[in-house]
Amino acid sequence: MKRTWFLATVTALVAVLLSGCSQQPGPAGETPDGAASGSGEIAAVEGCDEGADFSLASDVENGPARCEPGAPAAVPLDEPAKVTIAIASQTGDYAAPYFVGVQEGEFEAEGIDLDIQVLPTRDALPLVAGGQLDGIASANSAGVYNSASQGVAMRMLLGQGWIAEESLAGVWARGGDTEVADLGPGTKFGSAVGAGSAANVDLFDQAQETGVDMKGFEYIVVAPADTVLALQNGSVDAAMILDPFWLELQDDPDFTRIATSVPAGSDNGGFWGGPSLLDRPDVAAAFVRAYVRTINTYFSGDYKADAENLEIISAATGVEADAIARTPSFVFNWDVPTGMTDAHQEMFIELGESPYAEPIPEEELVDRSFVETAVGRERP
Incomplete structure (x- = not known):
């Protein structure tokens, strides 16, 4: 090839x-x-x-x-x-x-x-x-x-x-019961692209529904392989976790998936x-x-x-x-x-x-x- x-x-x-x-x-x-x-x-x-x-x-x-x-x-x-x-x-x-x-x-x-x-x-x-x-x-x-x-x-x-449906790729947040409504100004959000990523659509839609202004987030560029560590050590409050990195978080009660990366059918x-x-x-x-x-x-x-x-x-x-x-x-x-x-x-x-x-x-x-x-x- x-x-x-x-x-x-x-x-x-x-x-x-x-x-x-x-x-x-x-x-x-x-x-x-x-x-x-x-x-x-x-x-x-x-x-x-x-x-x-x-x-x-x-x-x-x-x-x-x-x-x-x-x-x-x-x-x-x-x-x-x-x-x-x-x-x-x-x-x-x-x-x-x-x-x-x-x-x-x-x-x-x-x-x-x-x-x-x-x-x-x-x-x-x-x-x-x-x-x-x-x-x-x-x-x-x-x-x-x-x-x-x-x-x-x-x-x-x-x-x-x-x-x-079985994939848990998407936005994960610190805290076992965190919801999108809990995010707000100053939220440190980690991803490879930042606010310009189409993967944020589901998070954006939920934020719109709950009155959360994502323009107030602090967007931090983090390589996909480093997002879990950044979340675990507190460098970010929430992060876009892609395949296969979410596998490290799926059984951890201290972290919650709050949005998908690609809504089904989209x-x-x-x-x-x-x-x-x-x-x-x-x-x-x-x-x-x-x-x-x-x-x-x-x-x-x-x-x-x-x-x-x-x-x-x-x-x-x-x-x-x-x-x-x-x-x-x-x-x-x-x-x-x-x-x-x-x-x-x-x-x-x-x-x-x-x-x-x-x-x-x-x-x-x-x-x-x-x-x-x-x-x-x-x-x-």
């Missing part, structure tokens, strides 16, 4: 894209120049029948939507294409399909030579804008939306999914295609098809219960199979839930993380046409 590692040079473009205070964003409702939409006519796809119905996509009880393993079949490009994307982590569950898809030849079957760069989202965004990267698999941080508001022609082509991120990919709609369609097929083949249901699957994922990601199996299977969803981008932006605007006053409309951020074509079904 091809994996290239590099340290991106962060130029002045970072300030233009990610800093909202010194630049005025383009008006909401304006489509950035260079954005492409549409991937062809929608026709029935073998193996993608009732189970691939988009009505199941965010259905917690009966979904998400799925085709049969191996579907949709590859449709090789007339000419091979190189696609370079960035992912913030190689070890997170959300990242596994990209690495497995390369290892198992799913992208190659489409004629795509996929090069995965492991880069922080902040470093990757200016490279997407400049065309050095074709896209980014990322959580929808404030920086992603701010980049789009500055006119970067990028569209969310694929969703990501949500954590299983999402925190997905794949954003940049201008250099959107300008090649046939390549974007092939990329999306390979990803969807990878999900259907290797990441359906309780995929971590399959020993052969675990070995495949372990070999692709470099994570030991036993470590992968410690946490519940992630619920992958290729769809982008309706209203998700609005919910994220409303939070970021309220917390002062976005420089614009009204959310950018979903239709200017999301393009579902490629996944519709891949599975042969129109999204209602």
Whole structure:
């Protein structure tokens, strides 16, 4: 499997894209120049029948939507294409399909030579804008939306999914009976991203309901692997604890989980295609098809219960199979839930993380046409 590692040079473009205070964003409702939409006519796809119905996509009880393993079949490009994307982590569950898809030849079957760069989202965004990267698999941080508001022609082509009900990833607080209502001004909140993380949505919604103002929090940047220690030693009062680190707290009566990181049926991120990919709609369609097929083949249901699957994922990601199996299977969803981008932006605007006053409309951020074509079904 091809994996290239590099340290991106962060130029002045970072300030233009990610800093909202010194630049005025383009008006909401304006489509950035260079954005492409549409991937062809929608026709029935073998193996993608009732189970691939988009009505199941965010259905917690009966979904998400799925085709049969191996579907949709590859449709090789007339000419091979190189696609370079960035992912913030190689070890997170959300990242596994990209690495497995390369290892198992799913992208190659489409004629795509996929090069995965492991880069922080902040470093990757200016490279997407400049065309050095074709896209980014990322959580929808404030920086992603701010980049789009500055006119970067990028569209969310694929969703990501949500954590299983059994997973206790989310916001944990000190104290055995602490509730969101107990938080307030001066609360030290630890996370890898801070107030600009889409993982804060459930906490934000509860805070809104109980009258807690999250703008009064003191946001402390803590690496995911260090969040439990920071909580235990009192460096922070509450923290975003991701998989698998919550396992250290689940039986400790001195700590309480007060919010999830991804509400079931919703999402925190997905794949954003940049201008250099959107300008090649046939390549974007092939990329999306390979990803969807990878999900259907290797990441359906309780995929971590399959020993052969675990070995495949372990070999692709470099994570030991036993470590992968410690946490519940992630619920992958290729769809982008309706209203998700609005919910994220409303939070970021309220917390002062976005420089614009009204959310950018979903239709200017999301393009579902490629996944519709891949599975042969129109999204209602």
